[in-house]
Amino acid sequence: MEYITLNNGARMPALGFGTFGLAADGTAKRCVLAALRAGYRHIDTAHAYLNEREVGEAIRESGVRREDIWLTTKIWPTEYDDAEAAVDRALERLGVQYLDLVYLHHYLGDVKAGWKGLESAVRHGKVRSIGISNFERSDDYKSFFEGLEITPAIAQMERHIDFTPDAYVEDLKSRGISREAWFPLGGTVSQKAQLNLPEVLAVAKKHGKAGAQVLLRWQLQTGFSAVPGSANPEHIAENLNIFDFALDAEDLATLANANSNKRVFDVPLSAQTDMIMGFKFND
Numbered sequence: 001m002e003y004i005t006l007n008n009g010a011r012m013p014a015l016g017f018g019t020f021g022l023a024a025d026g027t028a029k030r031c032v033l034a035a036l037r038a039g040y041r042h043i044d045t046a047h048a049y050l051n052e053r054e055v056g057e058a059i060r061e062s063g064v065r066r067e068d069i070w071l072t073t074k075i076w077p078t079e080y081d082d083a084e085a086a087v088d089r090a091l092e093r094l095g096v097q098y099l100d101l102v103y104l105h106h107y108l109g110d111v112k113a114g115w116k117g118l119e120s121a122v123r124h125g126k127v128r129s130i131g132i133s134n135f136e137r138s139d140d141y142k143s144f145f146e147g148l149e150i151t152p153a154i155a156q157m158e159r160h161i162d163f164t165p166d167a168y169v170e171d172l173k174s175r176g177i178s179r180e181a182w183f184p185l186g187g188t189v190s191q192k193a194q195l196n197l198p199e200v201l202a203v204a205k206k207h208g209k210a211g212a213q214v215l216l217r218w219q220l221q222t223g224f225s226a227v228p229g230s231a232n233p234e235h236i237a238e239n240l241n242i243f244d245f246a247l248d249a250e251d252l253a254t255l256a257n258a259n260s261n262k263r264v265f266d267v268p269l270s271a272q273t274d275m276i277m278g279f280k281f282n283d
């Protein structure tokens with residue numbers, strides 16, 4: 001495993017397991033268990049994935065010690081008015097005493113109040129690191145950084161071989177904020193198109209690796225942690241097996257040719273607002 005050291009000194013496994021879309025009908029538990037048994041020690045969930053209880057069950061059933069797992073969740077904009085209470089509820093759903101990382105999931109609602117609540121949760125030992133997710137979707141996200149007690153440790157964003165939000169990434173770097181990719185394989189909706197791009201297949205063939213492994217290696221070597229998702233135990237194991245090869249400059253140049261800078265999730269924030277603010281939780 002490789003690690004990323006965040007601006008607060010926390011050491012996070014650079015490759016995690018993403019749980020978006022894994023239903024709480026036994027699927028999420030089965031997949032998180034498969035991930036922990038395969039050797040993942042970083043799990044990424046969110047209140048809005050509606051599977052935190054199963055993630056917690058899988059952690060307990062795995063027998064892996066809580067302190068050996070990096071556990072991330074995200075709170076929703078409608079929870080920002082009392083974000084510390086939202087953290088308390090996440091702790092209860094997950095059945096854990098603390099969270100390694102909590103993100104504000106979107107730049108909507110009262111983000112300043114949300115952040116203050118997360119800062120308070122850090123002070124009270126409930127959360128160790130706090131971060132921001134999808135903030136680049138707002139034109140005025142920079143005003144968020146004024147007057148913070150704690151600088152975000154990390155920012156999660158859509159980022160893959162076909163879309164690199166470069167200006168945002170440079171801004172984050174200048175503020176000392178680490179970067180994490182969602183949709184590192186192009187997302188569940190893209191029919192695995194990115195795994196089979198000619199540039200990816202050429203590099204994969206050269207290294208005797210699968211396309212998904214090349215895409216994840218690319219994330220790590222270009223300064224990102226990543227949280228690929230899968231419901232297939234073979235894919236879950238394959239995605240972790242990326243620490244025995246490295247991309248060279250020629251590979252990186254080849255892969256850069258695949259970038260048409262197009263989001264997979266190409267819906268403007270303004271068009272997502274009603275859906276996000278009206279999202280119904282079952283607990």
Ligand SMILES: NC(=O)c1ccc[n+]([C@@H]2O[C@H](COP(=O)([O-])OP(=O)(O)OC[C@H]3O[C@@H](n4cnc5c(N)ncnc54)[C@H](OP(=O)(O)O)[C@@H]3O)[C@@H](O)[C@H]2O)c1
Nearest residue numbers: 018019020182183184185186187188212228229230231235
């Ligand atoms: N902050 C946010 O707003 C946000 C938004 C979206 C996602 N996320 C996070 O990012 C994580 C990753 O996103 P994602 O799961 O949607 O997309 P992803 O990891 O880019 O892609 C998942 C897709 O790739 C396939 N796949 C995975 N490994 C494979 C392999 N080795 N070979 C072939 N196909 C493979 C999966 O199918 P199989 O099931 O068949 O393997 C699935 O269809 C999420 O789980 C979540 O934790 C965050």
